[in-house]
Amino acid sequence: xxxxxxxxxxxxxxxxxxxxxxxxxxxxxxxxxxxxxxxxxxxxxxxxxxxxxxxxxx
Amino acid sequence: xxxxxxxxxxxxxxxxxxxxxxxxxxxxxxxxxxxxxxxxxxxxxxxxxxxxxxxxxxxxxxxxxxxxxxxxxxxxxxxxxxxxxxxxxxxxxxxxxxxxxxxxxxxxxxxxxxxxxxxxxxxxxxxxxxxxxxxxxxxxxxxxxxxxxxxxxxxxxxxxxxxxxxxxxxxxxxxxxxxxxxxxxxxxxxxxxxxxxxxxxxxxxxxxxxxxxxxxxxxxxxxxxxxxxxx
Numbered sequence: 619x620x621x622x623x624x625x626x627x628x629x630x631x632x633x634x635x636x637x638x639x640x641x642x643x644x645x646x647x648x649x650x651x652x653x654x655x656x657x658x659x660x661x662x663x664x665x666x667x668x669x670x671x672x673x674x675x676x
Numbered sequence: 677x678x679x680x681x682x683x684x685x686x687x688x689x690x691x692x693x694x695x696x697x698x699x700x701x702x703x704x705x706x707x708x709x710x711x712x713x714x715x716x717x718x719x720x721x722x723x724x725x726x727x728x729x730x731x732x733x734x735x736x737x738x739x740x741x742x743x744x745x746x747x748x749x750x751x752x753x754x755x756x757x758x759x760x761x762x763x764x765x766x767x768x769x770x771x772x773x774x775x776x777x778x779x780x781x782x783x784x785x786x787x788x789x790x791x792x793x794x795x796x797x798x799x800x801x802x803x804x805x806x807x808x809x810x811x812x813x814x815x816x817x818x819x820x821x822x823x824x825x826x827x828x829x830x831x832x833x834x835x836x837x838x839x840x841x842x843x844x845x846x847x848x849x850x851x852x853x854x855x856x857x858x859x860x861x862x863x864x865x866x867x868x869x870x871x872x873x874x875x876x877x878x879x880x881x882x883x884x885x886x887x888x889x890x891x892x893x894x895x896x897x898x899x900x901x902x903x904x905x906x907x
């Protein structure tokens with residue numbers, strides 16, 4: 619499972635996503651602890667986090 | 677790719693959300709009303725910078741014989757501490773311009789979000805690795821205020837220019853602070869684990885800074901906010 623898929627499963631990234639190539643490279647380069655931290659921060663950021671990523675597909 | 681660039685790219689994954697909350701604050705039609713509260717929170721962060729750097733310096737020195745990254749963190753903290761001293765005093769002066777006394781600031785209990793922002797760094801420094809503090813600093817000092825934007829805020833809000841002295845000073849010195857931080861990071865022999873600690877500390881900082889700005893705007897009385905949005 620890629621990091622992008624993990625973030626999608628955690629509903630941080632919408633499915634389908636359309637990250638920039640650079641963002642996708644950065645996301646898939648994160649280790650598990652960093653991905654867990656992003657998922658944890660999402661709890662603080664709430665919908666705004668998802669909105670930011672959603673905005674990428676508009 | 678160097679360490680500072682890699683850290684910045686990770687921060688940029690979630691920074692736009694924080695930027696939106698910051699923009700919503702600076703462009704708020706009732707900025708005049710919430711600006712003193714913003715300066716209070718700025719003071720709450722500013723007064724902890726030297727103590728945090730001191731804590732990181734002590735923790736780094738304790739490890740530095742066997743840990744070259746800790747040795748580099750100690751060097752960085754030693755150089756940076758004198759540059760941060762008394763910055764919080766400037767914010768108190770700016771609050772004074774707005775009629776907020778030093779006594780009232782001293783008596784106020786900061787919010788749990790402020791405590792979480794600063795307290796998290798003590799946890800990372802003391803229990804994980806002092807390099808974590810540089811992730812926090814990258815978020816707070818990585819994007820310095822721009823003097824032209826501050827001038828525009830003064831024009832639009834009608835707030836006295838004297839209440840922005842600390843921010844103008846930051847616009848001036850934070851560029852150097854940012855460059856020094858990047859240079860220090862790029863010289864460090866960071867492992868993948870160190871990079872991860874930096875990123876996690878930075879992610880948490882972004883989340884909490886975002887929350888602080890949202891709380892600032894949400895702190896306006898509902899009636900006032902409604903009146904503002906009706907204009």
